[in-house]
Amino acid sequence: MSTVSAQAIFDAHTARFGAADAFDTPDFTRDDPVYRAAKEACLRLGFIDADAECLAQAWEARSARLGFDAGAWPEEPVDFGLAPWPRSLAFAPCPRALGLYAVLPDAEWVGRMARAGVPTVQLRFKSDDTRAVEREVRAAIEAVAGTPALLFINDHWQAAIEAGAYGVHLGQEDIGVANLSAIRAAGLRLGLSTHGYAEMRRADALSPSYIAMGAVFPTTLKRMATAPQGTARLRAYARLLRAYPLVAIGGIDFERLPAVLQSGVGSVAVVRALVAAASPEAEVARFRLALQGKPGQETGPLGHLA
Incomplete structure (x- = not known):
């Protein structure tokens, strides 16, 4: 050598x-x-x-x-030790391109954005009250009924299983405490957050439905252990994890959207860009128009490709 x-x-x-x-x-x-x-x-x-x-x-x-x-x-x-596909213990697949992915604070916002045409929504409801969580999860599921929106529940995997949600999203700190076997057995899709190569390798070992990568840009919504990754690293991550539906997240607004889409990711997660907008419905329309026909925006439940 x-x-x-x-x-x-x-x-x-x-x-x-x-x-x-x-x-x-x-x-x-x-x-x-x-x-x-x-x-x-x-x-x-x-x-x-x-x-x-x-x-x-x-x-x-x-x-x-x-x-x-x-x-x-x-x-x-x-070269990173990632196993080939298909895999026998993979989580249920989700669409290859999840499109505009809205991360929202409560069921009311979930319903509003689903009716505005957001294809993928996530309920990120923060509460230590188990009953309040269960009520909010059920309300979010009811809120997307009659729309094509796919609903992921952040963190609260037990309530998501009991209510029959489409999927669950977990952070790295939640992987070790959540019952992943129960989530898989219930047929729920699983999304995992990552913030660099080591966490991506850890996530891949669990064969989730999609992998989220960030924070791409600085964000004030949560304290990050790693510096913003930037769009250049995002492109490298997307090439490595090309077997997965991929979600870019962290500080993304409409002005930064073109640079993010050049990475080839099939979905862009936004928080403040919608909930803090003067007209969230108008902002949804702008994002959806920009996302149409971009690289990685295939339609249909393609799931894992490799």
Whole structure:
């Protein structure tokens, strides 16, 4: 195996993602020169340690698989240890392109946006009152009745199963506590949030229905453990996870929409862009028009393609 310099990897990534600040060279526990150069360069480019480690391993695997060191950024699922499709324990599929995906605070908003033509809606209702959660989930399901909107319930998987929701969306912190087997057995679709390579690999191991990637831009709605990913990284993530329906989320408004769509994702999740708009229905119409015919916007329940 030929060696590769950290500078070569740094240059390859900088050309795609932009420069980053300098850093102190860390201590490495592996001797492979490709791994070491990649880990060093990825840390220098601002990736958190878990993502830099994931990328370094992928670069090492790619070098071993191809027998040489090409300068291209690793994007093949096999180099990241992602299993091939189909998979026996995959969650139920959802449409390849979920389109405009509205994340909403209550059932009233869910119904309003579903009637406005939003194809995918998520109830993100925050409460520690179990009965209040159950009422809101049932109300949201009733609110989308008679519309083509697909309803995902954020976090409250038990209530979603009991009420017969279309799907559940979970964050990384919820994966370890939710009963994923029960969600799968009930036939609900599962969406998972990710914020970088390590979390994407963790999500892929669970074979969800779709994967959300963010935050693409800065957002004030929640405290993020990672810096905004940006559209260049989003493009790389979309190529790696091309077997999945993909949702971009985080700080996306209408002005930023074209750059996000260039990544090839099939769905864009928005929060403030709708609920804080002077005319949410008019904003829905603008988004839907812009989303029509864009790359990744195939119609129909295609599910996983790889």
